[in-house]
Amino acid sequence: MFKNNRSSSPLEGEVRIPSGCAVSAIIDRSGKTMTGEKIIRSIATMHDRSNGLGGGFAGYGIYPDYKDYYAFHLFYNDFQSRKETEDFLNKHFEIVYSSEMKTRKTKGIGNVPIIYRYFLFPLSKKLNNSLMDEEQYVVKCVNRINAEIDGAFVFSSGKNMGIFKGVGFPEDIGKFYLLDEEYKGYAWTAHGRYPTNTPGWWGGAHPFGLLDYSVVHNGEISSYDANRRYIEMFGYKCTLQTDTEVITYIIDYLIRVKKLTLQEIAKVISASFWSTIEEKSDREKREETFLRKAFPSLLINGPFSIVFGFNGGIMALNDRLKLRSMVCAEKGDKAYISSEECGIRVIEPELDRIFSPAGGQPVIYKLKEAE
Amino acid sequence: MVIVLNESIDFRALNKRIRGTDEHKITLNGCIGQRYIGTGVSDKQIEINGTPGNALGAYLNGGEIVVHGNAQDATGDTMNNGEIVIHGNAGDATGYAMRGGKIYIRGNTGYRAGIHMKAYMDFKPVIVIGGRAGSFLGEYQAGGIIVVLGQNDDGLPIINNFCGTGMHGGKIYLRCNALPHKIPEQVCAKKIRGCDDKELSEIVKDYCKCFFGMNYNELLDADFFVLTPNSENPYKRMYTDN
Numbered sequence: 001m002f003k004n005n006r007s008s009s010p011l012e013g014e015v016r017i018p019s020g021c022a023v024s025a026i027i028d029r030s031g032k033t034m035t036g037e038k039i040i041r042s043i044a045t046m047h048d049r050s051n052g053l054g055g056g057f058a059g060y061g062i063y064p065d066y067k068d069y070y071a072f073h074l075f076y077n078d079f080q081s082r083k084e085t086e087d088f089l090n091k092h093f094e095i096v097y098s099s100e101m102k103t104r105k106t107k108g109i110g111n112v113p114i115i116y117r118y119f120l121f122p123l124s125k126k127l128n129n130s131l132m133d134e135e136q137y138v139v140k141c142v143n144r145i146n147a148e149i150d151g152a153f154v155f156s157s158g159k160n161m162g163i164f165k166g167v168g169f170p171e172d173i174g175k176f177y178l179l180d181e182e183y184k185g186y187a188w189t190a191h192g193r194y195p196t197n198t199p200g201w202w203g204g205a206h207p208f209g210l211l212d213y214s215v216v217h218n219g220e221i222s223s224y225d226a227n228r229r230y231i232e233m234f235g236y237k238c239t240l241q242t243d244t245e246v247i248t249y250i251i252d253y254l255i256r257v258k259k260l261t262l263q264e265i266a267k268v269i270s271a272s273f274w275s276t277i278e279e280k281s282d283r284e285k286r287e288e289t290f291l292r293k294a295f296p297s298l299l300i301n302g303p304f305s306i307v308f309g310f311n312g313g314i315m316a317l318n319d320r321l322k323l324r325s326m327v328c329a330e331k332g333d334k335a336y337i338s339s340e341e342c343g344i345r346v347i348e349p350e351l352d353r354i355f356s357p358a359g360g361q362p363v364i365y366k367l368k369e370a371e
Numbered sequence: 372m373v374i375v376l377n378e379s380i381d382f383r384a385l386n387k388r389i390r391g392t393d394e395h396k397i398t399l400n401g402c403i404g405q406r407y408i409g410t411g412v413s414d415k416q417i418e419i420n421g422t423p424g425n426a427l428g429a430y431l432n433g434g435e436i437v438v439h440g441n442a443q444d445a446t447g448d449t450m451n452n453g454e455i456v457i458h459g460n461a462g463d464a465t466g467y468a469m470r471g472g473k474i475y476i477r478g479n480t481g482y483r484a485g486i487h488m489k490a491y492m493d494f495k496p497v498i499v500i501g502g503r504a505g506s507f508l509g510e511y512q513a514g515g516i517i518v519v520l521g522q523n524d525d526g527l528p529i530i531n532n533f534c535g536t537g538m539h540g541g542k543i544y545l546r547c548n549a550l551p552h553k554i555p556e557q558v559c560a561k562k563i564r565g566c567d568d569k570e571l572s573e574i575v576k577d578y579c580k581c582f583f584g585m586n587y588n589e590l591l592d593a594d595f596f597v598l599t600p601n602s603e604n605p606y607k608r609m610y611t612d613n
Contacts, residue, residue, distance in 0.1 A: 041378070044378070045378045045404050046404065048382070048406065273532075279552065279553065321482075321507075322463065322481075322482045322506065325443070325444050325462060325463055325481075327462075340404055340424065340444075341404075341441055341443055342378075342422045342424060342443070343404070345404075346378050346403050346404070354441070355525075356462065356481050356505070358505065358506065358531060359506065
């Protein structure tokens with residue numbers, strides 16, 4: 001577990017943090033890559049939705065030279081925690097490349113932890129002995145580092161993707177990590193955070209990630225504890241008390257373990273009211289009733305708008321009452337998601353189509369090759 | 372006065388200039404997400420090219436705001452008087468707690484348009500939506516008039532779920548032959564011919580003056596549903612099942 005030894009203020013997981021926020025995302029469905037410059041501009045236009053206590057990005061397709069390796073991004077508090085973590089990593093993985101993350105001195109970004117990146121894959125002997133599949137093995141190792149090693153936190157663990165986050169306004173975080181110069185991806189998601197009562201911690205910023213899944217979230221879910229109790233039965237550990245962490249685990253569980261489609265997941269976590277289901281066709285009624293009854297504890301209540309990123313695409317989803325704003329747009333192969341229309345227009349003034357999805361209506365944009 | 376905007380111009384600086392000028396007519400070009408434009412203003416004519424930010428014309432007390440583009444959320448929040456004309460779509464919570472004046476939208480609006488709208492003596496707020504409205508239209512409506520004309524071409528119904536939930540005053544006119552969704556038991560719906568309703572006719576006539584190509588006779592020569600609170604069945608228990 002990451003402990004802050006630099007100040008006496010409490011960390012995430014020690015206090016409850018409600019939050020506001022802005023989200024934004026871009027994908028080029030042709031697979032063409034772009035730097036982080038546009039996504040930084042998009043989220044910066046919604047500056048007033050965040051308060052400088054958290055910003056972050058996820059980029060997909062950014063590590064083509066290492067695309068078969070898991071890319072771990074880690075925050076360390078000190079060299080001791082780094083050493084301990086690297087011993088653990090060496091025992092469980094073959095590390096093909098490791099280095100300190102390249103960053104740029106940026107005004108407004110301070111109290112920076114030690115940030116490292118590793119490209120690795122599981123040691124085959126260890127993996128075979130574990131009787132787990134490869135992804136389970138990686139998830140377990142990530143959980144162990146985050147729960148057991150003092151001062152270390154894995155904040156990104158997918159293949160050919162990476163999460164970059166910290167405390168500050170999102171546009172400053174983007175520049176801090178040189179996203180506008182060093183990385184090119186076919187999809188980007190971004191988050192600007194507005195926690196109203198925060199200890200402000202680097203690991204607590206969004207996106208949250210597990211394997212190649214990432215979640216950025218604007219909202220405040222009221223079903224947190226019900227969701228947490230249920231998901232923890234399946235080996236997940238919610239250490240941070242943030243809604244976004246539990247949403248990430250719920251989606252991971254429904255996709256990776258239960259093999260649900262993204263549309264089905266939307267009908268579980270943002271299920272229609274029974275009275276609305278009653279008005280639907282027999283086929284829809286059957287499907288939605290089944291999903292609500294199969295996973296009642298994974299219904300997420302309260303306001304949220306999320307962008308879920310995965311290898312090959314992005315998905316936007318609102319709570320069923322649509323208590324948070326969300327706009328989607330398309331222009332040629334490019335597709336956009338944003339909390340506000342201005343976050344899209346600033347980088348693409350002329351659009352083929354722009355619309356606000358209804359509450360609970362997922363909007364999924366995938367790479368053409370992945371469809 | 373013409374003000375050229377871009378993403379780096381902060382809403383505070385912009386609104387200070389709008390409030391500070393003696394000029395009546397103000398044009399904003401390249402507007403991109405600046406919030407609270409025209410807040411509390413009484414006597415200006417503001418024309419906006421671009422995408423104004425949330426709470427456009429909040430507490431507006433008179434004058435006129437015209438948007439060539441789409442408006443975001445909470446347009447006309449608690450507005451008191453004046454007119455907001457939007458030549459595109461408006462986002463969620465349009466006319467939130469509005470208590471006077473008019474909001475005319477050419478396109479669609481999002482969730483919760485007219486939420487908490489109210490009327491008092493001569494103050495009778497009006498929202499007219501050319502296209503369709505999202506769920507919870509007129510939620511907790513206490514007064515004023517909402518008109519939805521259903522001129523959208525995206526194939527979606529004129530209203531979505533939970534229209535008029537918690538409504539206890541005012542009127543909603545929906546231009547359609549059949550209601551696409553159930554309405555709450557505490558609200559009653561009556562089918563009328565548009566041209567037979569004098570109040571509606573006057574509103575639609577005024578609306579059509581703002582938008583080129585909107586035909587007043589054609590719009591009114593159609594069936595409308597009028598939604599009003601059902602005094603026979605007041606709220607006793609809860610706001611919604613579930």
